Amino acid sequence: MEYISLGKTNLIVSIIGFGCIPITRLTRHDAVDLLHYAFDKGITFYDTANGYFDSEEKLGKAFSKIRKKVIIATKSLKRDAKGITEHLDLSLKRLKTDYIDLYQLHQVSKEEDFKIIFSEQGALNALNKAKEAGKIRHIGVTSHNDKMAVKLIKTGVFETIQFPFNFIERQAENEVFIESEKNNLGIIVMKPFGGGALDNGKVALKFLKNFKYLVPIPGFEEKWQIDEAIDIYSKKEIQLDEMDLQVIEQYKNELGKLFCRRCEYCMPCPSGVIIPFAMQFKSVVKRMHKEKVLSFSKEIESVNNCTDCGICIKKCPYELPIPEVIKQNYKLYENLNQHN
Numbered sequence: 621m622e623y624i625s626l627g628k629t630n631l632i633v634s635i636i637g638f639g640c641i642p643i644t645r646l647t648r649h650d651a652v653d654l655l656h657y658a659f660d661k662g663i664t665f666y667d668t669a670n671g672y673f674d675s676e677e678k679l680g681k682a683f684s685k686i687r688k689k690v691i692i693a694t695k696s697l698k699r700d701a702k703g704i705t706e707h708l709d710l711s712l713k714r715l716k717t718d719y720i721d722l723y724q725l726h727q728v729s730k731e732e733d734f735k736i737i738f739s740e741q742g743a744l745n746a747l748n749k750a751k752e753a754g755k756i757r758h759i760g761v762t763s764h765n766d767k768m769a770v771k772l773i774k775t776g777v778f779e780t781i782q783f784p785f786n787f788i789e790r791q792a793e794n795e796v797f798i799e800s801e802k803n804n805l806g807i808i809v810m811k812p813f814g815g816g817a818l819d820n821g822k823v824a825l826k827f828l829k830n831f832k833y834l835v836p837i838p839g840f841e842e843k844w845q846i847d848e849a850i851d852i853y854s855k856k857e858i859q860l861d862e863m864d865l866q867v868i869e870q871y872k873n874e875l876g877k878l879f880c881r882r883c884e885y886c887m888p889c890p891s892g893v894i895i896p897f898a899m900q901f902k903s904v905v906k907r908m909h910k911e912k913v914l915s916f917s918k919e920i921e922s923v924n925n926c927t928d929c930g931i932c933i934k935k936c937p938y939e940l941p942i943p944e945v946i947k948q949n950y951k952l953y954e955n956l957n958q959h960n
């Protein structure tokens with residue numbers, strides 16, 4: 621395993637990390653066993669979130685005794701000082717630690733969020749205080765919206781950026797990665813498997829391995845997936861061959877016109893539909909614990925408000941057939957609810 625410095629944080633992390641959503645689907649025993657397996661194989665970087673069900677607790681159970689040997693990143697959707705302080709304290713408790721290596725503002729995409737975060741009573745002031753108090757070591761941010769990501773990078777206050785990137789979602793190459801490198805931010809790649817849509821993990825990781833400055837955090841649920849990833853990431857050079865390129869082309873053709881990048885350009889919906897969530901609901905079902913999935917009933921049930929006005933389709937840069945997809949996804953929710 622190779623290790624690199626994560627931008628200006630100077631945190632030394634394995635060149636491939638571990639995204640900790642899928643462990644929410646495992647029992648506590650199996651999750652801890654899987655995390656130990658990954659650590660024994662050389663993975664030292666683990667990314668979780670306040671909102672990932674019991675993920676933080678499982679990480680705490682796995683690593684509290686070897687805390688200094690792992691780099692833990694977590695995040696919160698709160699934008700105000702009070703809310704983020706409560707979340708941070710809860711994360712410290714769940715993770716059984718007295719410091720977090722990298723604390724990220726989670727999924728910042730709206731202007732109004734940006735304004736609150738940077739206000740007097742905003743989350744950033746609270747995080748700076750937490751940093752001074754030694755509760756967190758570094759501050760990062762995550763986003764799905766390229767324009768907002770660039771704006772956040774240019775503020776100069778963040779040390780890392782986390783953004784989706786895979787062979788279908790490549791918009792970050794245009795500006796997000798360029799600005800990040802210019803400002804020496806660590807670049808963490810979320811959704812290397814497209815949130816579960818790219819089920820050929822081998823090709824997805826071979827594609828990413830060629831971007832030397834990126835640290836992907838694939839979600840693992842089984843040991844063979846870790847072995848496969850490490851096999852690819854332990855090779856000095858790895859090129860996509862003809863077969864891989866064909867596989868990529870096939871995915872692009874099949875998914876390209878349906879794949880939601882969660883950029884939120886389609887929002888707001890005049891009827892109150894939470895479009896990005898409804899669009900990615902299939903991937904939520906695939907990756908999350910059923911109890912957590914059903915806790916999003918308010919978000920997915922907003923689909924019932926859709927009037928087929930088509931406004932969102934015009935705003936979506938990828939012209940996705942939004943009303944059609946969200947209604948299909950709603951059927952998944954109904955099925956899940958019926959069998960509960």
Ligand code: SF4
Binds near residue numbers: 883885
């Ligand atoms: S539906 Fe289109 S605009 Fe809306 S989040 Fe998805 S990709 Fe972005």
Ligand code: SF4
Binds near residue numbers: 890891892925928
């Ligand atoms: S088509 Fe449906 S989801 Fe899209 S903007 Fe109109 S009401 Fe909202």
